[in-house]
Amino acid sequence: MRVTVSGGVHGNELLGIYLVKLLQREEPHFENIALEFLLANPKAIAQCRRYIDRDLNRSFSKEALESDAAIYEYERAKVLAKRLEQCDFLIDLHTTTANMGITVVLSSDDALSANIAKILALEYENVRILRWLSNDEGAFINSVVPHSITIEVGPVCQGVLDANLFFATKKVLLRALDILNKEERCDEKVECYDIVDARDFPRIDGEIAGMIHPELLGRDYELLHPGDPIFIEFDGKEHFFEEESCYPVFINEAAYYEKGAAFYLTKKSTL
Amino acid sequence: MRVTVSGGVHGNELLGIYLVKLLQREEPHFENIALEFLLANPKAIAQCRRYIDRDLNRSFSKEALESDAAIYEYERAKVLAKRLEQCDFLIDLHTTTANMGITVVLSSDDALSANIAKILALEYENVRILRWLSNDEGAFINSVVPHSITIEVGPVCQGVLDANLFFATKKVLLRALDILNKEERCDEKVECYDIVDARDFPRIDGEIAGMIHPELLGRDYELLHPGDPIFIEFDGKEHFFEEESCYPVFINEAAYYEKGAAFYLTKKSTL
Numbered sequence: 093m094r095v096t097v098s099g100g101v102h103g104n105e106l107l108g109i110y111l112v113k114l115l116q117r118e119e120p121h122f123e124n125i126a127l128e129f130l131l132a133n134p135k136a137i138a139q140c141r142r143y144i145d146r147d148l149n150r151s152f153s154k155e156a157l158e159s160d161a162a163i164y165e166y167e168r169a170k171v172l173a174k175r176l177e178q179c180d181f182l183i184d185l186h187t188t189t190a191n192m193g194i195t196v197v198l199s200s201d202d203a204l205s206a207n208i209a210k211i212l213a214l215e216y217e218n219v220r221i222l223r224w225l226s227n228d229e230g231a232f233i234n235s236v237v238p239h240s241i242t243i244e245v246g247p248v249c250q251g252v253l254d255a256n257l258f259f260a261t262k263k264v265l266l267r268a269l270d271i272l273n274k275e276e277r278c279d280e281k282v283e284c285y286d287i288v289d290a291r292d293f294p295r296i297d298g299e300i301a302g303m304i305h306p307e308l309l310g311r312d313y314e315l316l317h318p319g320d321p322i323f324i325e326f327d328g329k330e331h332f333f334e335e336e337s338c339y340p341v342f343i344n345e346a347a348y349y350e351k352g353a354a355f356y357l358t359k360k361s362t363l
Numbered sequence: 364m365r366v367t368v369s370g371g372v373h374g375n376e377l378l379g380i381y382l383v384k385l386l387q388r389e390e391p392h393f394e395n396i397a398l399e400f401l402l403a404n405p406k407a408i409a410q411c412r413r414y415i416d417r418d419l420n421r422s423f424s425k426e427a428l429e430s431d432a433a434i435y436e437y438e439r440a441k442v443l444a445k446r447l448e449q450c451d452f453l454i455d456l457h458t459t460t461a462n463m464g465i466t467v468v469l470s471s472d473d474a475l476s477a478n479i480a481k482i483l484a485l486e487y488e489n490v491r492i493l494r495w496l497s498n499d500e501g502a503f504i505n506s507v508v509p510h511s512i513t514i515e516v517g518p519v520c521q522g523v524l525d526a527n528l529f530f531a532t533k534k535v536l537l538r539a540l541d542i543l544n545k546e547e548r549c550d551e552k553v554e555c556y557d558i559v560d561a562r563d564f565p566r567i568d569g570e571i572a573g574m575i576h577p578e579l580l581g582r583d584y585e586l587l588h589p590g591d592p593i594f595i596e597f598d599g600k601e602h603f604f605e606e607e608s609c610y611p612v613f614i615n616e617a618a619y620y621e622k623g624a625a626f627y628l629t630k631k632s633t634l
Contacts, residue, residue, distance in 0.1 A: 110571070114597045140621070141412065189520045249460045249520035251617035255574040255595050300381070303526040324526050326385045346522035350411070 094178055095272060096128045097265065099185045101149045101233055102347070103136025104250040107258055108185025108243075111265065120266065122273035130175070132184075132233065133168060140251050142347055149186075150230030173236045181205075182237040183268055185261070188246035189346045190355075191310040193218040194257075194264055197242035198284075198363075199234045201225060205241055206363050210282040211271050212264055219264060220313060221284035221363060222341060229351065241268065247310070250346055285313065285339055285358035292352040294323050294331060301325055304344045304354060312341045312355075323354070365449055366543060367399045368536065370456045372420050372504055373618070374407025375521040378529055379456025379514075382536065391537060393544035399450070403443060403504065406435060411522050413618055421501030444507045452476075453508040454539055456532070459517035460617045461626075462581040464489040465528075465535055468513035469555075470505045472496060476512055477634050481553040482542050483535055490535060491584060492555035492634060493612060500622065512539065518581070521617055556584065556610055556629035563623040565594050565602060572596055575615045575625060583612045583626075594625070 097115065099108030112129045120127070131137060133148045144164040150156075151169040159166050176182065181204070188195075196209040196219060209221045222244070234240040245261050248254045294302040302325035308316070316322070316333055323331035335357075342348060343355040368386065370379025383400045391398070402408060404419050415435040421427075422440040430437050447453065452475070459466075467480040467490060480492045493515070505511040516532050519525045565573040573596040579587070587593070587604055594602035606628075613619060614626040 110597060118598075189523055247520075249518075249617055250522060251620065252460055252615050253571075253574040254580070254615075256577045258574060258597070259599075300524075303524040303529060306527045309525070326381060326529070327389075328530075344523050344525075346520055349522065 093124060093180045093272060094126045094128070095181045095183065095269065096130050096176060096179045097183045097185070098130040098132050098233070100134070100137045101132040101184060102142045102186065103133050103138070104140050104142050105185075105187040106251065106253050107187045107245055107248065107261060109137055110253060111185060111258065111262055114262070120269070122269055124273045124275070125269060127269070128179070130172070132172060133165070135164060142250070147230070149232050150227070152231040152233055152235045156230060169233075172233065176236050179237050180239060181272060182234060182240035183265060184233055184240065184242045185265070186242060186244045187248045187250075187257075188244055188342060189249060190312050190342045190344060191247045192244060192312045192341060193220060193246070194261060195220050195222050195244040195341070197244050198223045199225065199232050199240070199242065202239055204239045207278055208241055208268050208271050209284075210278040210280065210363055211276060212268060213282050213284075214278065214280065215267065216264060218260065221282065222358065223284055223286045223361070223363075225286075281362045284361050284363040285341065286361050287341070287356050287358050288338070289357045290353040291322070291355055291357065293349070293354040294325060300349065302329075302331065305330065308340070308355075309344060312343050313339050316340050364395060364451045364543060365397045365399070366452045366454065366540065367401050367447060367450045368454045368456065369401040369403050369504070371405070371408045372403040372455060373413045373457060374404050374409070375411050375413050376456075376458040377522065377524050378458045378516055378519065378532060380408055381524060382456060382529065382533055385533070391540070393540055395544045395546070396540060398540070401443070401446070404436070404439060413521070418501070420503050421498070423502040423504055423506045427501060440504075443504065447507050450508050451510060452543060453505060453511035454536060455504055455511065455513045456536070457513060457515045458519045458521075458528075459515055459613060460520060461583050461613045461615060462518045463515060463583045463612060464491060464517070465532060466491050466493050466515040466612070468515050469494045470496060470503050470511070470513065473510055475510045478549055479512055479539050479542050480555075481549040481551065481634055482547060483539060484553050484555075485549065485551065486538065487535060489531065492553065493629065494555055494557045494632070494634075496557075552633045555632050555634040556612065557632050558612070558627050558629050559609070560628045561624040562593070562626055562628065564620070564625040565596060571620065573600075573602065576601065579611070579626075580615060583614050584610050587611050
């Protein structure tokens with residue numbers, strides 16, 4: 093099986109970049125795996141920015157891959173789509189400023205990817221499974237490979253490294269490769285969270301008019317009830333949740349301010 | 364007295380930007396103060412980046428201000444230096460990813476600035492004074508005004524807002540203006556921290572080879588002793604502090620990775 097581990101799809105998410113570089117040096121061996129490493133957005137990595145022109149992890153739609161626009165990430169996506177043509181399984185490493193621990197994101201509905209996610213979630217207390225099956229903004233890098241997981245780790249600021257999260261992620265990543273190598277199977281049902289919607293910040297003429305409420309900040313994966321405070325405006329006015337209970341994720345993720353998502357709503361499900 | 368409050372000297376430090384915008388709307392009145400507001404780096408603010416070409420807060424040296432290089436921040440520094448010619452007192456708002464609470468930074472040795480810092484540190488438990496009198500990299504915006512304080516708030520990631528820190532900073536800022544307005548004096552001696560040196564990450568060929576040790580992370584202003592762990596390499600090798608005891612600050616500040624500072628060393632002093 094040909095497996096690729098990628099970091100630096102976003103150039104300011106240092107954990108994945110330095111973990112890929114470490115494993116390139118350590119060369120871990122798995123007898124049934126042809127392992128490759130990828131630093132996906134070298135220009136953004138060099139500048140420690142999420143992207144240069146456009147979010148690379150929204151640049152793999154058919155339209156983007158066929159576009160001849162002079163957008164660095166569109167050009168890069170074409171190169172990566174070609175390079176990943178022979179890849180059977182992609183493990184893509186990301187970080188988030190939200191308090192999401194180690195989240196295994198599934199962006200397609202295939203059994204092999206779900207199997208890995210389930211085993212990791214059962215074995216590690218701090219690992220949760222998030223299904224993110226559709227995304228209006230553009231396709232993830234995962235869309236050009238048959239099987240994949242994204243490992244999303246936080247809270248950590250853009251442009252910094254957190255040693256505890258680094259070593260915890262390394263352990264989970266190596267175990268994921270080990271599961272693939274041994275073709276382990278999991279027949280248990282495992283809890284997961286399905287993204288169902290996004291909620292934007294209060295805005296006036298497009299500009300942010302409030303912040304995540306202190307009582308919501310850091311409470312990713314904790315049940316949010318109707319009536320709970322969610323935002324506080326700069327002048328102190330509070331906003332309350334008015335929908336049916338759900339589990340919020342990506343609360344106050346830096347990169348999603350511009351995407352119009354203060355947090356995402358999820359429902360608990362089983363896989 | 365003409366007082367300017369500036370935010371957005373660094374375009375991804377949102378607290379100061381949104382606090383300036385709020386006060387522009389609220390128009391607080393102080394009878395003895397002509398109050399002005401400044402969003403210092405509009406191009407960087409629009410792109411939510413620290414800077415476009417060069418750190419604006421290192422672009423106020425004589426050389427930079429006389430340079431005709433096509434560097435956006437050098438050009439902007441000239442505009443700001445002109446605009447601040449009539450300013451008596453500057454309050455410049457910043458954030459840091461380090462766990463520094465509300466730090467009042469003094470970058471010149473004048474009595475008026477020190478007086479404000481002392482009163483704030485005495486009144487607010489979470490306010491500390493940091494003296495940063497010299498900086499090899501280039502002059503701060505503070506260098507073009509006779510008196511100033513910088514308010515440096517953390518921990519908060521670049522590109523995000525933290526409501527608790529926002530409101531706490533607003534309170535301290537308004538109190539600083541109130542002190543200036545009433546010309547209050549403080550004759551007590553107050554504790555402060557003097558920056559004496561910086562320590563860089565372990566590096567190999569210029570590239571980072573390790574992270575802040577988990578036992579140091581978040582412990583700004585806590586006494587660091589000889590033998591305490593400070594770094595951990597990606598392969599797990601630990602580095603220990605070998606110098607005489609000091610108080611570290613700016614531990615793991617995102618913007619200082621490129622400046623070669625994993626943290627700064629300070630000594631306690633009185634003001």
